[in-house]
Amino acid sequence: MTATPSPRPRVLSGIQPSGHMHLGNYLGAVQKWVEVQDEKECFYCIVDLHAITVFQDPKELLEQTRGVAALLLACGIDPAKSALFVQSHVRAHAEGSWVLNCVTPLGWLERMTQFKSKADKEKQRTSAGLLTYPVLQAADILLYDADEVPVGEDQRQHLELTRDIAQRFNHLYGETFKLPKPLIREFGARIMGLDDPTAKMSKGSSGTRGHCIRLTDSEDEIRYALKRAVTDSGREIQFSDDPEKAGVNNLLTLYKLLTHKSREETEADFSDARGYGDLKKAVADVVVEALRPIREEYDRLISDPAELDRLLAIGADKARALAEPKVRLVKERVGFFVPG
Numbered sequence: 001m002t003a004t005p006s007p008r009p010r011v012l013s014g015i016q017p018s019g020h021m022h023l024g025n026y027l028g029a030v031q032k033w034v035e036v037q038d039e040k041e042c043f044y045c046i047v048d049l050h051a052i053t054v055f056q057d058p059k060e061l062l063e064q065t066r067g068v069a070a071l072l073l074a075c076g077i078d079p080a081k082s083a084l085f086v087q088s089h090v091r092a093h094a095e096g097s098w099v100l101n102c103v104t105p106l107g108w109l110e111r112m113t114q115f116k117s118k119a120d121k122e123k124q125r126t127s128a129g130l131l132t133y134p135v136l137q138a139a140d141i142l143l144y145d146a147d148e149v150p151v152g153e154d155q156r157q158h159l160e161l162t163r164d165i166a167q168r169f170n171h172l173y174g175e176t177f178k179l180p181k182p183l184i185r186e187f188g189a190r191i192m193g194l195d196d197p198t199a200k201m202s203k204g205s206s207g208t209r210g211h212c213i214r215l216t217d218s219e220d221e222i223r224y225a226l227k228r229a230v231t232d233s234g235r236e237i238q239f240s241d242d243p244e245k246a247g248v249n250n251l252l253t254l255y256k257l258l259t260h261k262s263r264e265e266t267e268a269d270f271s272d273a274r275g276y277g278d279l280k281k282a283v284a285d286v287v288v289e290a291l292r293p294i295r296e297e298y299d300r301l302i303s304d305p306a307e308l309d310r311l312l313a314i315g316a317d318k319a320r321a322l323a324e325p326k327v328r329l330v331k332e333r334v335g336f337f338v339p340g
């Protein structure tokens with residue numbers, strides 16, 4: 001008797017089309033998305049519904065949505081292997097999220113650190129959407145019965161909440177959702193700002209020159225940011241958990257992930273270095289070389305919006321094929337009259 005092959009694990013993740021994709025997004029999440037495409041069934045979502053939880057200029061949002069799609073493809077997301085789609089093209093996300101909002105206690109949302117940090121800055125203008133943001137994220141994941149969710153460290157709490165929401169729904173209405181697992185890498189899960197190694201590299205701060213490296217930055221911009229990267233007054237070039245050494249640790253992490261070397265090989269490459277200047281120069285060389293093909297492919301893709309739209313339409317069809325029947329089941333479970 002031949003054993004039936006076990007189905008491939010299903011992977012889902014998302015990225016916001018707000019601001020410019022940076023090395024933190026790439027190394028914390030997208031590099032992994034590309035790696036798992038061959039052995040897993042992958043769904044990658046450009047989360048425009050999430051992006052508008054803080055105001056986005058409509059023209060820029062539209063441009064960024066195509067821009068992120070082009071960058072993801074340029075990074076190696078292969079539309080023949082993975083479904084790449086725009087969240088608002090699949091209505092089930094908004095519908096599912098409403099139902100999940102109704103099973104999520106307010107207290108769970110008020111505890112989210114991302115909400116607290118984003119809401120604090122804009123107290124008067126904080127939208128209700130910013131509070132319910134992680135519920136929409138839970139819908140993104142649960143509607144696909146995703147097994148694994150590759151994300152950066154900052155999303156760990158949202159993933160825990162997703163599991164809590166799934167369990168609560170299952171408890172109230174019967175077994176409906178699978179509990180997904182976060183996939184968070186040991187190295188690269190939290191790339192820090194080059195100008196301040198105590199703060200996560202973020203799109204929000206990308207206006208500040210020298211904070212982050214955008215995937216579309218020119219060679220000059222990359223070298224400028226790395227030359228000025230904040231380090232410490234020592235000389236030792238080794239991985240370390242010491243907060244004082246966060247800047248050097250961050251630079252070594254960039255080097256390690258972009259060269260695909262081990263921790264030991266990475267440190268050995270700098271055993272003869274004369275100081276942090278050598279490290280910064282070596283990291284800049286590696287980043288420039290790694291981003292060059294991405295930028296070239298991005299330029300090619302972005303010049304053909306019709307082709308991008310065609311690929312995104314195919315992705316949305318693949319996504320709907322899973323999300324629509326699932327949201328139908330959710331509606332039946334809660335007792336809605338679902339027309340046949």
Ligand code: ATP
Binds near residue numbers: 017028203
């Ligand atoms: P912002 O920080 O400006 O709110 P973001 O870049 O975190 O935005 P997304 O674009 O939605 O928001 O993130 C996409 C993915 O990139 C997520 O999995 C997130 O965890 C990851 N990511 C973002 N910043 C970093 C970082 N500095 N290091 C590692 N991973 C990151």
Ligand code: LTN
Binds near residue numbers: 137141149
């Ligand atoms: N909140 C995530 C983006 C996101 C996401 C998702 C990630 C929206 N939906 C589903 C994984 C799975 C962030 O990175 N800021």
